[in-house]
Amino acid sequence: MATRQRTTVMPPNSGAHRGKPFTAETEYPVGTGAETDTVAGERAVDFYRQMVFIRRFEERAARAYTQALIGGYCHLNLGEEAAVVGLMAALRPTDYLFTNYREHGYALTRGIEPERVMAELFGRSDGVSKGWGGSMHMFDLEKRMLGGYGIVGGQIPLATGAALAIDYRGVDEIVMCTMGDGTTNIGAFHESLNIAALWSLPIVYVVINNRLGMATTVDKSSAEPELYKRASSYRMEAERVDGIDPVAVFEGAQRAAAVARAGKPFLLEVMTERLRGHSVVDPGKYRGAEAIALTKERDPLVTFAAHLVDNGLLTETEITVINDDAINRATAAAAFAEASPFPHVSTLFDYTYATPVANDSHRLPGQPLFEPAPFLQSEVTR
Numbered sequence: 001m002a003t004r005q006r007t008t009v010m011p012p013n014s015g016a017h018r019g020k021p022f023t024a025e026t027e028y029p030v031g032t033g034a035e036t037d038t039v040a041g042e043r044a045v046d047f048y049r050q051m052v053f054i055r056r057f058e059e060r061a062a063r064a065y066t067q068a069l070i071g072g073y074c075h076l077n078l079g080e081e082a083a084v085v086g087l088m089a090a091l092r093p094t095d096y097l098f099t100n101y102r103e104h105g106y107a108l109t110r111g112i113e114p115e116r117v118m119a120e121l122f123g124r125s126d127g128v129s130k131g132w133g134g135s136m137h138m139f140d141l142e143k144r145m146l147g148g149y150g151i152v153g154g155q156i157p158l159a160t161g162a163a164l165a166i167d168y169r170g171v172d173e174i175v176m177c178t179m180g181d182g183t184t185n186i187g188a189f190h191e192s193l194n195i196a197a198l199w200s201l202p203i204v205y206v207v208i209n210n211r212l213g214m215a216t217t218v219d220k221s222s223a224e225p226e227l228y229k230r231a232s233s234y235r236m237e238a239e240r241v242d243g244i245d246p247v248a249v250f251e252g253a254q255r256a257a258a259v260a261r262a263g264k265p266f267l268l269e270v271m272t273e274r275l276r277g278h279s280v281v282d283p284g285k286y287r288g289a290e291a292i293a294l295t296k297e298r299d300p301l302v303t304f305a306a307h308l309v310d311n312g313l314l315t316e317t318e319i320t321v322i323n324d325d326a327i328n329r330a331t332a333a334a335a336f337a338e339a340s341p342f343p344h345v346s347t348l349f350d351y352t353y354a355t356p357v358a359n360d361s362h363r364l365p366g367q368p369l370f371e372p373a374p375f376l377q378s379e380v381t382r
Helices: 041-066 081-089 104-109 112-119 157-171 183-186 187-199 227-234 245-263 289-297 298-309 317-340 377-381
Strands: 094-096 175-180 205-209 235-241 266-271
Touching: 041 081, 041 104, 041 112, 041 245, 041 298, 041 317, 081 104, 081 245, 081 266, 094 157, 094 205, 104 112, 112 317, 157 175, 157 187, 157 205, 175 183, 175 245, 183 187, 183 205, 183 227, 187 227, 187 266, 205 227, 205 245, 227 235, 227 266, 235 289, 245 266, 298 317
Parallel strands: 094 175, 175 205, 205 266, 235 266
Antiparallel strands: none
């Protein structure tokens, strides 16, 4: 085991829960921001402001989906706002981010303009991926957000490769690779962690554990439901933090980033919630009343707002102003997206390859592979 292996199962202020697997029935402390005194009040308020905007943006996206303005798959960060904000706050602009299909909040917090993110959801040419990526495939090289991947775990080997490239160059950068809890059961997860540990790569693997792999609980799909412990197989440092508290996530991510920047990989498990179904079309009927009640109790916006008010960092009036501003910004982003043009069909094959490829086919749907040979006149009159 690594000498700095962390075995904290719950946040530092909840030692009574240490060592207990987390299930829908497990008593789990509501995020209280107990460690906020280590973060300046102004920054804590900014965390909350970002969380509120992600929530209102995602709610506006859900509405657009019901209006048929967004098509295809669409997975929202509702309930995971504290995890998103805390993680992104620990990264430098020069660090790289790889994530999965539940990515809108990451794109926003990474600094991509809300209008471009919403336009991508609408499939419009002003989108961050020019309208061809959609909900699952945000990409911005300038912000060093390298996807958005629809295949479960598809981002993990690529993120590990990026960390290897950083190691070759010898620069002070790291990679953060986020994934869902279900992803920890695929081969690429274990292969990537193994090689990252062997080669001492500067990468933080983050498991966003909302306790549900689509509709299956972690307890029913993982023999070891405390997923951060899987790092011990590779002598990798690991930690589990409370994903309802953005400060706890931020501080855990800072510790993880410091390890990665020193040349060692790290596995960070963030315990959070998913307020709605797996995607916008999932009614989530597999949840019982008790699980739903616990999810509402642990709403990160509600709990963190209460903490900020209790500690005199925000007033109820200021919370209302922040909420109204977030709604206005999300509405403006949707208006921008709806006014943006659809990409022209001539751009369908742009960016398929990074460099020109011989015999690259640009056939449109329904077009034959080869043009039919012209009939000879003698065949027509025969």
